[in-house]
Amino acid sequence: SYQLLNQRGESLLSSQKKLSIDKEAEVIFDRERINSPAPWTAETPNLYTLIISIKEPNGKIIESTSCQVGFRTVEIANSQLLVNGQPILIKGVNYHEHNEDNGHYVQESLLQKDFELWKKYNVNTIRTSHYPQQELFYELCDRYGIYVIDEANIESHGMGYDLNVGKTLGNNPLFKEAHLERTLNMYERDKNHPCVIIWSLGNEAGNGVNFYATYSFLKERDDSRPVQYERAGLQWNTDIYCP
Numbered sequence: 001s002y003q004l005l006n007q008r009g010e011s012l013l014s015s016q017k018k019l020s021i022d023k024e025a026e027v028i029f030d031r032e033r034i035n036s037p038a039p040w041t042a043e044t045p046n047l048y049t050l051i052i053s054i055k056e057p058n059g060k061i062i063e064s065t066s067c068q069v070g071f072r073t074v075e076i077a078n079s080q081l082l083v084n085g086q087p088i089l090i091k092g093v094n095y096h097e098h099n100e101d102n103g104h105y106v107q108e109s110l111l112q113k114d115f116e117l118w119k120k121y122n123v124n125t126i127r128t129s130h131y132p133q134q135e136l137f138y139e140l141c142d143r144y145g146i147y148v149i150d151e152a153n154i155e156s157h158g159m160g161y162d163l164n165v166g167k168t169l170g171n172n173p174l175f176k177e178a179h180l181e182r183t184l185n186m187y188e189r190d191k192n193h194p195c196v197i198i199w200s201l202g203n204e205a206g207n208g209v210n211f212y213a214t215y216s217f218l219k220e221r222d223d224s225r226p227v228q229y230e231r232a233g234l235q236w237n238t239d240i241y242c243p
Contacts, residue, residue, distance in 0.1 A: 040070030045145035070194030092125030154202030171208025
């Protein structure tokens with residue numbers, strides 16, 4: 001069963017389906033409409049709580065999990081990036097998971113300070129350079145109101161950008177599955193976060209057949225977000241020309 005709660009804890013939607021579970025099972029609920037949901041933006045990070053439960057026939061809950069969700073749209077129209085139909089100005093930074101004392105480990109208290117500084121200085125967007133961040137990062141972005149350009153952990157700039165087949169990992173078919181798996185892992189984990197408004201295929205890894213594949217992979221599964229890749233330049237496998 002599922003239940004959607006608003007900010008006051010009131011139930012807006014709920015439904016349940018019967019199914020037989022052996023080792024695993026998939027259930028698809030019918031689409032429902034919410035009238036005038038409070039939209040999620042960087043300025044108004046309105047969140048709802050979605051609860052998913054598995055119950056025994058007598059109604060006893062066996063397992064339950066929840067997550068925060070938001071309602072917003074993202075599109076590019078007339079050369080402008082729009083959130084909920086309104087143009088936004090990206091004021092962002094690249095973010096590495098690094099601390100001068102702890103190295104490549106940033107605990108919640110330090111991460112919280114970063115968010116407070118970003119909001120204080122009007123930073124509204126983070127590019128996860130050059131790998132997806134820990135899950136807490138996205139939860140805080142949802143809560144604080146920070147747009148995210150979510151970047152797959154693909155970077156091989158040490159091999160250059162030669163577009164001849166096999167010269168870079170991005171244009172070598174032997175590495176196609178590796179590119180797709182890293183892109184899939186990012187997508188499946190982060191797809192339900194309203195803060196994620198753009199997917200990034202990676203950083204400085206040349207262009208070629210593997211990035212054609214990862215771009216197509218994301219566009220087939222998610223038509224609600226633009227996809228960018230800086231090494232694609234003006235080629236077809238990027239929706240944004242980005243530095």
